[in-house]
Amino acid sequence: MKPADTWSCRPYRQLDDELDFPLTVCRLAPGRDTIELEWLDETSRQAGREYEVRYKPAGVDCCAAVKVSGNKTVLGGLLPDTDYEVLVAAGCQTSRTRLARTGFVPGTVVNYLHPADTAYQFSGRYLCSPSLVKLPDGALLASMDVYASKAPQNLTLIFRSEDNGASWHYLTDLFPCFWGKLFVHQGDVYMLAMSTEYGDLLIGRSTDGGRTFCKPEVLFRGSCSYAEKGPHKAPMPVTAHAGRLWTAVDYGAWSMGGHASCLLSIDENEDLMKAENWALTKPLAYNPDWEGAVKGPSRGLLEGSAVVSPAGDIINFLGYRTNDCIPDRDRAVMLKGDTDNPENKLAFHKIVDFCGNRAKFSVLRDEVSGLYFSVVNRLQGANTRGMRNIVSLSASPDLEHWRIVCDLLDYSSADPAKVAFQYVDFIFDGEDLLFLSRTAFNNAASFHDSNYCTFHKVADFRRLAMPGR
The missing domain is CATH 2.60.40.10 (Immunoglobulins)
Incomplete structure (x- = not known):
């Protein structure tokens, strides 16, 4: 051996x-x-x-x-x-x-894991953390990890499509790998991920379209325990700006009260596989005294998108944990990074109205239209804390004023305790928007413990946001 x-x-x-x-x-x-x-x-x-x-x-x-x-x-x-x-x-x-x-499910099934199937029980029982990327050769890669509460949570599965998402085939496993984000830089595929929940922050590279990945490099060490603080890195966007690549990282643990916010970055011309080339801002804790903060026991911020503002600032646009607060939804927090000193702590910038803050979302700027887009879980009604069975397209001209453009999936008539489309990762592809969903449907264990990873295409998405275009 x-x-x-x-x-x-x-x-x-x-x-x-x-x-x-x-x-x-x-x-x-x-x-x-x-x-x-x-x-x-x-x-x-x-x-x-x-x-x-x-x-x-x-x-x-x-x-x-x-x-x-x-x-x-x-x-x-x-x-x-x-x-x-x-x-x-x-x-x-x-x-x-x-x-x-068997049974109908919206979209194209990339992969499925029955809630009673123990094939991956060394890692978990459910599919999570969808990540989607398009390669220079036109193929799509989709990744997901296998998780369960307090399980090891350390296996990621990668699949490939040669026909723009119409069909998929298995490519490889990554171990240990959790909460991973696929991205392309200078022709190579990278995976930025954790070894497990609050584990080590890792990066690995593939030079053959995702079929094989080199040994991962450890960027920052974690506790490797759900009960102790460590890095938290969901599949969030990797954004190029001011000669650097930027992405959001959190630090903390739910068991320790929540998470502080960071930006991870590297000079875009440096070797991404050398840990010493990376810089991480010192974690910034949530402050309930920030202007516009909700009233009540907020657990802070999580899962931000590194995005460039119209003024040219690098922003960490974060989900806001507003459960049991006033108001209890529709808020997001903007923190500003320092492009000249990328290790400086983030600075509070603004709290904005944003529908969909109660579940993970990403924000991307569309270079064609100049608009910012997000794919969110829109809540409907007053008592819908865990509702994730509506997926909506949201748009903004400036990161501060958002509107729901339309619903992309509406299963509000389905049981919100058993049906969900969540943690969407999306990309722009010409005139279309492609997204990958962590999907609970057709007798899932619960809305949270998903049994599918599904692929979806929104044709001519800019016309939805700009009808006169």
Whole structure:
């Protein structure tokens, strides 16, 4: 046994794994009456090897089987809204049994994880932290991690699309990797992530379109415990400005009362894989005495977007934890960075009206229109604290005056405790806006504990914000 010399694995296996299951189902994508699946065979490189895919409704004794040459197939003619057990076999070798539930889900399924499926229990049970990027060759990469409360939370899965999101295939695992953000710089793909919740802040590079990643570099150490302070780095935008790359980082822990706010940056011409080239602002704690602050027990700020203001300032545009406060929603906080002294503590700038602050969001500036856009969870009604079943497009000319343009997904009639489209990561792609969602649908464990990662396309999005364009 040799130490790992890369961050990427196909697939990741624990050291004492004796290959009881040498075949690995690496992607599931159920539809209304179908299940698409893909698998890895670590014991054979034989081209055209024949496999048998066995499947049956959960709890039923007899199973059906189909012969397949290759490493993917689509099972059709299945019962809708039904849990299925699926495994892949080749001779005496099999995969572990995986679970998938048929049924409609909005968008294109990138990946699926049934809430009772234990395939990734060494990391978690649910899909989280969607990140989306377009590569120079036109392909799309989508990543997500596998999490559960107080679980290790340290596995990320990456998928690739060659047809602008119409179909997806498995690419690789990253371990340890959590809360990761994919981005492209000077032709290479980078992943900026945590090793686990409040763990080490890591960066890794791929020079082959995301198929393999080098060993990650540790930028800052963390506690590696949900109970102690450490860096918090969600999949937030990486923004180029004033010769540097900027992104938001938080520091703290929910168990310790909340998080302080930082900006992480590097000279855009320096080697991103050398920790000494990076700079982090000293954490700035939330101050309830800031002008315009809500009244009540706010837990502060989290998950900011590094974005350039119309005045040319680098801004950390942050979500504002306003639960149980007055008002209890529709506020965001702007903190200003120092482009001349990138390690200086952020300065309070302004609190603004912003619909959608109660769940993670990103803010991007569209260079074509000059507008700022966000994809948010719009709340509807007074008692909707955890409501994430409406996804809306929001726009602003100046970061300070925001309006909801339209709803992109409206499932407000669905149970908000079981249905959600959340933590959206989005990009501009020509005339279109593409987004990836952490989606809870079709019998998810809860709205928070999502079972899908879904891809969505908003065609000609600028016309929605500027009807006369």
